[in-house]
Amino acid sequence: xxxxxxxxxxxxxxxxxxxxxxxxxxxxxxxxxxxxxxxxxxxxxxxxxxxxxxxxxxxxxxxxxxxxxxxxxxxxxxxxxxxxxxxxxxxxxxxxxx
Amino acid sequence: xxxxxxxxxxxxxxxxxxxxxxxxxxxxxxxxxxxxxxxxxxxxxxxxxxxxxxxxxxxxxxxxxxxxxxxxxxxxxxxxxxxxxxxxxxxxxxxxxxxxxxxxxxxxxxxxxxxxxxxxxxxxxxxxxxxxxxxxxxxxxxxxxxxxxxxxxxxxxxxxxxxxxxxxxxxxxxxxxxxxxxxxxxxxxxxxxxxxxxxxxxxxxxxxxxxxxxxxxxxxxxxxxxxxxxxxxxxxxxxx
Numbered sequence: 199x200x201x202x203x204x205x206x207x208x209x210x211x212x213x214x215x216x217x218x219x220x221x222x223x224x225x226x227x228x229x230x231x232x233x234x235x236x237x238x239x240x241x242x243x244x245x246x247x248x249x250x251x252x253x254x255x256x257x258x259x260x261x262x263x264x265x266x267x268x269x270x271x272x273x274x275x276x277x278x279x280x281x282x283x284x285x286x287x288x289x290x291x292x293x294x295x296x
Numbered sequence: 297x298x299x300x301x302x303x304x305x306x307x308x309x310x311x312x313x314x315x316x317x318x319x320x321x322x323x324x325x326x327x328x329x330x331x332x333x334x335x336x337x338x339x340x341x342x343x344x345x346x347x348x349x350x351x352x353x354x355x356x357x358x359x360x361x362x363x364x365x366x367x368x369x370x371x372x373x374x375x376x377x378x379x380x381x382x383x384x385x386x387x388x389x390x391x392x393x394x395x396x397x398x399x400x401x402x403x404x405x406x407x408x409x410x411x412x413x414x415x416x417x418x419x420x421x422x423x424x425x426x427x428x429x430x431x432x433x434x435x436x437x438x439x440x441x442x443x444x445x446x447x448x449x450x451x452x453x454x455x456x457x458x459x460x461x462x463x464x465x466x467x468x469x470x471x472x473x474x475x476x477x478x479x480x481x482x483x484x485x486x487x488x489x490x491x492x493x494x495x496x497x498x499x500x501x502x503x504x505x506x507x508x509x510x511x512x513x514x515x516x517x518x519x520x521x522x523x524x525x526x527x528x529x530x531x532x533x534x535x536x
Contacts, residue, residue, distance in 0.1 A: 201324065203394050204387075213384040220376050220523075224369070227528035236532050240524035248517045255387045255513045257506075262325060265332050272336040276343045280350070287351050 202260035212254045219247040312501040324503055331507045335514050342518050345470050349525060352462050358452045359459030361530025366431070366449060367467070368422055372527035375418050376519065382411035383516040390509045393502040398492060401505070405489045408512065412482045419475050426464070433464040467526055474522060477515045484508045 223243045231239060253259040258269065310320050317323035353360045389404025426432060430443040442461050449460060488508055491497065497505060 201321075201394070204391065206388060206391055209384060209387045209391065212387075213380065216380045216383075216520075217377065220373065220380065223524050223528065224373055227524065227531040230532040237529065240528060241521075244521050244524055247520045251383065251513050251517050251520070255383055255516075256510050261328065264325075264329055268329065268332045268336060272339045276339060279340070279343060280347055283347055284350070287354070 202257065204254060204257060204260070208254055212250050215250055216247050219243050310500050320500055324506075327503045327507055328510070331510050335510065338514060342470075342473070345466070345473065346521065346525075349466050349470065352466060353529070356455075356459040356462060358455045360463050361533050362449050362451045362455070363460045363463035363467075364526060364528070364530040365534050366429075367527045368425065369527050369531070371418055371422050372523055375415050376523045378411050378415045378418070379516050379519050382408050382415070383513050385411060386509050386512045390502075390505055393492070393497050393505045394499060396499045398495065398497070401497070402489060402492050405485055405492060405505075409482055409485045409489070412478055412485065416475060416478055416482075419471065431464055433461045433468065470522055470526070474515065474518055477518070481508070481512050481515055484511065 223240055226239045226243070227236065230236070252269070258265060313320055313323060317326065385404050385407040389401050389408060392398075392401035392404055427437065427440065429445065429448075430440060432440060433442045435441045442464070444457065444460060446457060451457070451460065485508065488505055491504065
């Protein structure tokens with residue numbers, strides 16, 4: 199697989215998408231969404247922005263399968279760390295502890 | 297030739313090709329993969345900080361909202377724009393190196409350095425404001441312990457100031473580690489600029505630029521998450 203050169207036009211597009219995302223996240227922060235939706239909206243925008251950076255600025259879209267596997271493994275372990283720790287802290291009050 | 301013996305590359309091989317790689321392509325792929333493995337350790341490292349943030353935010357929602365509202369949203373947003381712009385100039389520096397435009401790539405690298413330093417400068421202004429408001433947690437600064445103006449924080453009654461202090465521990469740990477990564481990044485970019493100046497890169501060999509780019513974009517991603525989580529989390533309650 200030879201090196202893929204990303205055209206500057208794509209970089210400019212991604213840059214503009216990231217700028218729009220930043221504007222949106224600031225605007226959304228001042229609106230009062232019901233329940234925990236403010237955090238959900240903010241994190242969704244952040245994840246979308248990060249995905250664009252990873253795929254295009256970091257060339258992962260054009261990288262080998264091995265790079266994809268390494269990133270997937272990282273996200274998987276990150277999910278384990280969050281899931282196990284939060285399941286502990288969020289359930290501590292369920293049982294009376296002597 | 298029997299297997300396992302060291303081989304010498306044929307005469308036409310690029311001089312940057314190390315002896316344990318077959319060709320430049322394999323060397324480049326190995327470098328990229330190695331950098332990603334390093335970035336995985338960085339993801340886990342920052343992941344732990346984000347996890348600490350999540351747990352304490354869940355535990356102290358009112359204090360976190362009040363403390364977050366005290367951060368300067370304007371400076372935070374400007375820094376987000378500065379950092380994303382620096383990621384763009386970094387990507388362009390990589391592109392110009394790939395196509396062999398040395399002057400343009402040096403300009404890209406220098407712009408990235410300038411934007412990185414601007415980010416750190418704005419961060420320093422924010423830190424100084426926190427210092428003046430006695431918001432540096434614990435007794436990190438001799439003679440200026442954590443002692444905020446409770447009235448100004450608009451803390452709901454019954455919420456301990458210690459919970460606000462927890463927010464600031466996490467704020468300084470996360471933005472501080474992020475700023476340290478930025479400082480290291482600016483250092484790496486300076487080395488790259490000197491290397492580019494000395495004509496060390498070519499369309500065939502530019503792995504250091506590519507790999508430092510990966511690092512710089514990673515640091516940008518960390519900030520993409522830090523900005524909403526630290527600066528924006530309580531704004532909607534302020535105006536509700």
